[in-house]
Amino acid sequence: MTEKKKYHIRPARLDDAMAIFDLIQSHQDDLIPRPLGDIISNIDRFIVCESENVIAGCAAWKIIPEIGNPSKASVEVQSVAVNKEFRRRGIGSKLVRNTIENVRRFDPFQAMVLTFAPEFFSGLGFVEVPKTSVMHKLYMGCINCTKHANPFTCPEIAMVYDLRAKQ
Ligand SMILES: CC(C)(COP(=O)(O)OP(=O)(O)OC[C@H]1O[C@@H](n2cnc3c(N)ncnc32)[C@H](O)[C@@H]1OP(=O)(O)O)[C@@H](O)C(=O)NCCC(=O)NCCS
Numbered sequence: 001m002t003e004k005k006k007y008h009i010r011p012a013r014l015d016d017a018m019a020i021f022d023l024i025q026s027h028q029d030d031l032i033p034r035p036l037g038d039i040i041s042n043i044d045r046f047i048v049c050e051s052e053n054v055i056a057g058c059a060a061w062k063i064i065p066e067i068g069n070p071s072k073a074s075v076e077v078q079s080v081a082v083n084k085e086f087r088r089r090g091i092g093s094k095l096v097r098n099t100i101e102n103v104r105r106f107d108p109f110q111a112m113v114l115t116f117a118p119e120f121f122s123g124l125g126f127v128e129v130p131k132t133s134v135m136h137k138l139y140m141g142c143i144n145c146t147k148h149a150n151p152f153t154c155p156e157i158a159m160v161y162d163l164r165a166k167q
Contacts (some may be wrong), residue, residue, distance in 0.1 A: 007051035019055035057082035
């Protein structure tokens with residue numbers, strides 16, 4: 001029988017940065033790598049799941065502006081990772097839901113993600129969209145990608161979650 005571990009989700013602190021770095025680094029096929037300095041500079045946009053002093057998961061967000069239309073800015077959900085030992089216990093879902101709740105105060109138009117895990121995000125209410133509908137993300141992020149030269153041939157799936165839909 002597997003032992004049931006306790007865990008809780010909280011805002012990240014600077015002393016979590018190394019563990020976040022290692023977690024992202026250990027998912028190179030699924031996540032865009034992030035330098036430690038980038039994680040530290042954006043630590044206020046990370047949340048973590050902690051279990052008995054171990055960082056079991058993390059997630060982050062970033063605002064992606066739409067040119068000339070502040071109210072059409074999206075929030076990109078980034079760097080969602082759960083340590084293999086802790087998977088399929090609802091931690092990933094809690095991290096994404098918590099991130100979405102954290103950003104509602106800005107009243108963004110939508111949350112978006114580029115992902116290799118579409119089943120996970122569709123379970124949370126995200127729907128697939130053509131990459132042409134998230135050109136602002138392609139110009140802000142994908143243009144600097146070191147893994148794929150062209151976002152339209154990159155296998156990641158673009159998905160969005162309508163933050164202004166009636167709940
Ligand atoms: C995707 C990921 C974050 C999910 O974390 P998790 O804590 O296991 O997710 P949850 O337990 O909340 O899963 C919720 C549901 O999502 C679906 N799901 C989760 N992982 C899945 C997978 N690998 N394949 C298909 N469906 C999956 C399932 O429906 C699951 O519900 P169930 O366990 O009742 O069947 C984790 O597998 C991971 O870190 N993957 C590598 C990094 C990555 O791909 N991140 C997302 C890119 S932005």
